[in-house]
Amino acid sequence: MxxxxxxxxxxxxxxxxxxxxxxxxxxxxxxxxxxxxxxxxxxxxxxxxxxxxxxxxxxxxxxxxxxxxxxxxxxxxxxxxxxxxxxxxxxxxxxxxxxxxxxxxxxxxRIPARCQASFSAYAEYYAETVQDDGAPDPLLLYEAYEDLQTVLLRCSQFERSVLSGALRQQTAQQIATRTATSVSQVSSALLRCRKKYFQQHCLT
Known part of the structure; x- marks a missing residue:
């Protein structure tokens, strides 16, 4: 590697x-x-x-x-x-x-409201230290990782196989060929995975 x-x-x-x-x-x-x-x-x-x-x-x-x-x-x-x-x-x-x-x-x-400061009050400081918008947020990456791990526990074996392929950027046809199923079955499984992910994301 x-x-x-x-x-x-x-x-x-x-x-x-x-x-x-x-x-x-x-x-x-x-x-x-x-x-x-x-x-x-x-x-x-x-x-x-x-x-x-x-x-x-x-x-x-x-x-x-x-x-x-x-x-x-x-x-x-x-x-x-x-x-x-x-x-x-x-x-x-x-x-x-x-x-x-x-x-x-x-x-x-999670800072209490009484401890929060106005952005405009420290405009010069934030102008020098604000994070690049193009950089990935490690907290969001971590939260997405945790949500995904929880969703995988709720998925069937077929859904996990489909989701794994999708995360590896495989097409629906490639996943269908690998799992010996139809494209429509793969698409339905992906839809169920998305619903489970968004349900989990809303709970956290």
């Missing part, structure tokens, strides 16, 4: 090596050099999350420190006997940590 990000005008290229030596995981628990080597190997994991859920008020260097803390705990909690790769375990742990950060940010947005 290759990923190209930009920080301070410079391109950062990373290539994720999926292979992980179990002995290196054990060594990283007590050896700083082994820890650094392993953390650098899995750097694309936190860079990919940073790319998908960009936190406008957190620098990449701060996010890498958060990732290192999660990584530190992950190598100690990881069970080598389980049929789960360390990469998947670390990614899940880090994503959960990111969602905790987003939850706290969302809670802080």
């Amino acid at each position: 290759k990923l190209v990000l930009k920080e301070h005008g410079m391109k950062i290229k990373t290539k994720h090596n999926c292979k992980c030596n179990p002995q290196l995981i054990i060594a990283a628990q007590t050896d700083d050099e082994a820890f650094t080597k392993l953390f650098q190997q899995f750097a694309p994991v936190y860079l990919k999350l940073w790319h998908d859920f960009y936190l406008t008020d957190m620098e990449l260097c701060d996010w890498s420190q958060e990732a290192a803390i999660v990584f530190y705990h992950a190598i100690r909690k990881y069970d080598l006997a389980k049929q789960v790769t360390f990469g998947s375990f670390y990614k899940t742990s880090l994503r959960n940590h990111l969602f905790d950060i987003l939850r706290k940010k969302r809670a802080k947005k």
